[in-house]
Amino acid sequence: MKIMSVFGTRPEAIKMCPLIKELQSHTEITSVVCITGQHREMLKEVLETFTIKPDYDLNIMKKEQDLFDITLNILDKIKAILIKEKPDLVLVHGDTSTTFSTALACFYLNIPIGHIEAGLRTYNMTSPFPEEFNRQAVGLVANYHFAPTEQAKKTLLAEGKDPKSIFVTGNTAIDALKTTINPNYTHPILEWAGSSRIIMITAHRRENIGQPMEHMFHAIKRIVEEHPDIKCIYPIHMNPKVKTLATTILGENDRIKLIPPMNVIDFHNLLNKSYLILTDSGGIQEEAPSLGKPVLVMRDTTERPEGIEAGTLKLTGTTEEEIYKQFKLLLTDKVAYNQMSHATNPYGDGFASKKIIEALLQNKKD
Structure with a gap:
């Protein structure tokens, strides 16, 4: 065959x-x-x-x-x-x-x-x-x-x-984690993060480029300025429009690392080391629950309703105030955080x- x-x-x-x-x-x-x-x-x-x-x-x-x-x-x-x-x-x-x-x-x-x-x-x-x-x-x-x-x-x-x-x-995304995750993983960016809670960010979808992405970045910037115990890592997509927006709004904050796209081993292991994830990606909605990481999905819709129903994902939409509110909740409400991080992974x-x-x-x- x-x-x-x-x-x-x-x-x-x-x-x-x-x-x-x-x-x-x-x-x-x-x-x-x-x-x-x-x-x-x-x-x-x-x-x-x-x-x-x-x-x-x-x-x-x-x-x-x-x-x-x-x-x-x-x-x-x-x-x-x-x-x-x-x-x-x-x-x-x-x-x-x-x-x-x-x-x-x-x-x-x-x-x-x-x-x-x-x-x-x-x-x-x-x-x-x-x-x-x-x-x-x-x-x-x-x-x-x-x-x-x-x-x-x-x-x-x-x-x-x-x-x-x-x-x-x-x-099959869950299959891949068996190859990539290393419990003894180290990376210079983890030294930069120190004892701070790590927030992983990905944002790249075509339909979000422009005002929706501006709203995302402004919400993230506000939260970082209010919470000195967090540091954000954002591997920026290669799309120049995304890079320009991210650099303009987030680039001057020394607790937000804007970095080139990461190899899959680094990316999966940094997901594993993070506190929570903000994304408009699809695959991360499956990977992060397997690692016990809450995911805020910065989109108006998701094709992965199982994650919403299981409690591992939450849709925020793309307005600045809603992203800000949901992000702040998970940083300040331990019960809400634990409910998402301990939810059952529905993806296999x-x-x-x-x-x-x-x-x-x-x-x-x-």
Whole structure:
């Protein structure tokens, strides 16, 4: 059985690499890895961490690329590879433009598609953008839906997906933590933080760039000025618009570290050392609960309602006052903090990759 895995961004790589390692451990499976290079340097370090060497690199990344560039270049370059390799199945992950473009190419060539992290929805095409469209579109053509939770399965069933095509596996993000987390981890930035409570920040979503992100940063700045016992670490996304906003509003505060994107080992271990996390990211909403860290989600919607229901996540929206209020609450109310940090993680047990492959092999036998 030949299985091709295709991904192109750093978050995809973090979640796909444990699955690829598991694929490579099965002699009855020929594993082919194709990266699109939607992210470049940020992707490279994840591959090195998991010691994975791609068979194909579409190398599409270019300066100031937009969604048209990404989609057109992937469709143009991946066709020949799919025709040459003739995979029995192509695995894609989540909701990126790489995922959508690859699934579309496979659909045109009548190649079966397995969708990892299937069934996440906000049903708002502008939040997140373009991810909500991407994952719904992939769901239309996927042959296998690997849902991380029972809630995601229910969503897929409500959309009319064949029950036999849906498998609840947990999230491969949790699998990745088994490789990256080191209880004896040290880093110079931890020395800078000293005895302060560490706050990890990530903010990069397209729909938040502009006034929503300004609100986020102003709320964070106010809290840091009021609470001398905290220090913030913000690995800034490579988008120059994000960097400019962050530097303008947060750059002069000596208790806020604005740093380049971190490799996955440093990032996961600093998450593990932090007190709480403020983010508009998707993956962190799954990783942080596994580490017992409360997450304030600076968005108006989330495709991960399980975390909200479990109490590990809280939606703040993107207004300055609401972010400020929720941030302050977790810093000053120990009961509220403990309720979130001790909530049950709804995203699996770290064996999602094994479950995905078991489902595929069983389906082949059937």
